Amino acid sequence: MNTAPSLKVLLLHIAVIAIFFGLQFVLPEYHHLAMTRVMVLAIFAMAYNLLFGYTGLLSLGHALFFASGLYGAGLAAYHLEWSVPAAFLCGILAGFVMSLFIGLISLRTTGVAFMIVTMMFAQVAYLASLYFSQWTRGEEGLVLPQSARSFDLAGVTFDLTDAATRYNLAFVLMTVALLICFIIVRSPLGRAMIAVRENEPRTLMLGYDTFRLKLVALIVSGSLSAMAGATYALLFAYIGSSFASIQYSIEALLFTLLGGAGTVLGPLLGTVSMFYMIDIASNYTPAYMLVTGVMLVFLILFFPRGILGSIRERWLKWLP
Numbered sequence: 001m002n003t004a005p006s007l008k009v010l011l012l013h014i015a016v017i018a019i020f021f022g023l024q025f026v027l028p029e030y031h032h033l034a035m036t037r038v039m040v041l042a043i044f045a046m047a048y049n050l051l052f053g054y055t056g057l058l059s060l061g062h063a064l065f066f067a068s069g070l071y072g073a074g075l076a077a078y079h080l081e082w083s084v085p086a087a088f089l090c091g092i093l094a095g096f097v098m099s100l101f102i103g104l105i106s107l108r109t110t111g112v113a114f115m116i117v118t119m120m121f122a123q124v125a126y127l128a129s130l131y132f133s134q135w136t137r138g139e140e141g142l143v144l145p146q147s148a149r150s151f152d153l154a155g156v157t158f159d160l161t162d163a164a165t166r167y168n169l170a171f172v173l174m175t176v177a178l179l180i181c182f183i184i185v186r187s188p189l190g191r192a193m194i195a196v197r198e199n200e201p202r203t204l205m206l207g208y209d210t211f212r213l214k215l216v217a218l219i220v221s222g223s224l225s226a227m228a229g230a231t232y233a234l235l236f237a238y239i240g241s242s243f244a245s246i247q248y249s250i251e252a253l254l255f256t257l258l259g260g261a262g263t264v265l266g267p268l269l270g271t272v273s274m275f276y277m278i279d280i281a282s283n284y285t286p287a288y289m290l291v292t293g294v295m296l297v298f299l300i301l302f303f304p305r306g307i308l309g310s311i312r313e314r315w316l317k318w319l320p
Contacts, residue, residue, distance in 0.1 A: 008318055009318060009319070009320050012265070012319075013178070013182060013264070013265070016178075016265060016268070017175055017178070020035075020039065020171055020174070020175075021171060023035060024164065024167045024168070024171075029163070032163055032167060033163065033166075034275065034279070035167070036163075036166050036167045036170045036235065037170075037232075037236075037275075038271055038272055038275050039167075039170040039171060039173075039174040040170050040173075040174070040228055040231050040232050040235065041228070041232075041251075041255070041271050041275070042174055042177075042255075042267060042268045042271040042272070043173060043174055043177040043224060043225075043227060043228035043231065044062075044066055044224075044225050044228035044229070044248075044252050044255075045252050045255035045256055045259070045267035045268070045270060045271045046177050046178060046181050046224065046264075046267045046268065047062075047065075047177070047181075047220075047221045047222070047223075047224035047225040047227075047228065047252075048062050048221065048225065048252040048253065048255075048256050048267070049181070049256045049261060049262070049263075049266065049267045050181060050184065050185075050193075050217055050220060050221045050224070051217050051218055051221040052253070052256060052261060053256055053260075053261035053262040053263070053266070053267075054185055054190060054193045054194055054197060054217070054262055055193045055194075055196055055197055055213070055214060055217040056196060056197030056198075056200075057114060057214060057217070057218070058114070058115050058253075059114070059115065059118040059249070060115050060116075060118055060119035060122070060246060060249050060250070060253075061102070061106075061117075061118030061119050061120070061121050061122030061123075061246075061249055062118070062122070062221075062222075062225055062248070062249045062252050062253075063122050063125075063126070063243065063244050063245060063246060063247070063248035063249040063252075064098065064102070064118075064121055064122040064125045064244065064249075065095045065098060065099055065221070065222040065223075065225035065226050065229070066225045066226065066228055066229040066232075066243060066244075066248055066252075067125055067126075067129065067229060067243050067244035067248075068091070068094040068095040068098040068125075068222075068225075068226050068229065069091035069092060069094060069095045069225065069226030069227055069228065069229030069230035069231075069232075069233070070091065070229035070230065070232060070233045070239050070243050070244075071091075071094070071129065071136065071229075071233075071239055071244075072087075072090045072091035072092075072093065072094030072095065072226065072229075072230060073087040073088055073090055073091030073094075073229070073230035073233045073234055074087070074091075074142060074144060074233040074234075074238075074239035075135065075136070075142075075239070076090040076091075077144050077145070077147075077148035077233075077234065078142050078144055078145060078148070078239075079135065081145075081147055083151055084148060084150070084151035084158075084160070084234055085151060085153060087148065087230070087234065088230050088231070088234060090230075091226055091227070091229060091230025091233065092223055092226050092227050092230060094226060095222050095223050095225060095226020095227070095229070095230075096219065096222065096223045096226065098222060098226070099218050099219045099221070099222025099223060099225075099226075100215075100219055100222075102118070102121050102218070102222070103214075103215045103218040103219060103222070104215070105117070105121075106118050106121065106218075107211060107214050107215055107218065119246060119249070122244065122246060122249060123246065125244050126241060126244040126245050126246070129241040129244050130241050136239070136241065137240075138240075138241050139240060139241050139242060140240070141238055141239055141240025141241070141242075142238070142239050142240070143237055143238055144233070144234070144237040144238065144239075148160075148234065148237065149161050149237060160234065160235060160237070166235045169231070169235065170231065170235060173227065173231055174268075177224055177227065177228075178264070178265075178268070180220075180224065181224075181264055182264050182320065184220065185264060185320065186320065189213075189216070192208055192213050193213060193217050194262075195208070196208075196210050196213050196214060197262075225252075229243065251274075254270070254274060254296070255267050255270040255271045255274055256270060256306075257270070257300075257306055258270035258273055258274055258296065258299065258306055258307065259271070259273065259306050259307055259308055259309075260305060260306030260307055260308035260309030260310070260311075260312070261305070261306060261309060262309060263306070263308040263309050263312060263319060263320065264320045265308055265319075265320075266306055266307070266308040266309060269307055269308055270306065270307070273307070274292075277292050277295055277296075278292050281295075
């Protein structure tokens with residue numbers, strides 16, 4: 001077995017993690033905060049990539065899982081006054097339960113029907129967040145209390161109003177999500193997920209339970225998306241209905257497509273690229289979404305498989 005590609009892959013991921021850790025020491029205040037948000041959204045994109053990029057299931061309802069974590073953690077901290085760690089775990093649990101429930105129903109469909117069913121479930125969640133405004137305050141949202149802005153863990157106090165603390169917590173969770181995705185896609189489970197994506201009937205014929213494989217992929221993806229939502233709520237002390245809208249599902253899809261669906265680091269690169277394309281364009285014109293759209297069209301023309309996906313196809317075959 002040739003270990004050179006494996007060593008290259010390992011060194012590449014270590015280098016990426018090291019770069020994100022080191023950025024906090026050189027970035028100015030604005031970009032320090034922006035990169036914190038990018039790392040949280042990258043967790044969401046990496047979770048989406050497990051379902052879409054590796055299993056081949058196009059979901060337009062992933063904002064539902066992000067919002068499950070967001071509201072699970074945020075409402076527990078706001079109304080029940082739970083500690084930050086307890087609220088965080090509550091958010092992940094909410095995403096796990098929701099993805100299990102939605103998966104058992106939506107995976108009975110395939111193709112376009114699956115896409116529509118997931119979108120409708122997400123829209124129901126969005127409307128529910130508006131309807132129960134006495135608890136959620138709808139689009140206005142809730143600002144988490146001061147009690148949710150710090151916590152003690154192993155005798156150490158973490159102040160979430162401190163920029164460095166927020167950055168490092170986002171960095172740790174992004175690293176954990178990246179390692180989870182890396183381990184999964186290089187495991188037998190990941191290979192089976194790819195087989196489902198490439199040819200589900202043949203995978204089924206070989207004796208694999210494709211429904212169970214897709215359900216596992218959806219649960220892992222939904223739980224990681226909920227972790228991103230819970231992290232966003234607690235680090236930035238805000239929850240609102242806009243995070244449950246279809247726009248957030250589309251953003252996860254765009255991040256993944258831009259960076260390279262079916263690549264481990266693609267969603268991370270796509271999130272950084274998309275965020276700063278919008279940020280830079282908005283400094284020059286109010287029609288920044290038009291400029292961003294044109295740039296995306298050119299990227300798709302020259303990098304049809306996304307940035308990393310096209311690089312892997314043309315030059316670096318060893319990229320995971």
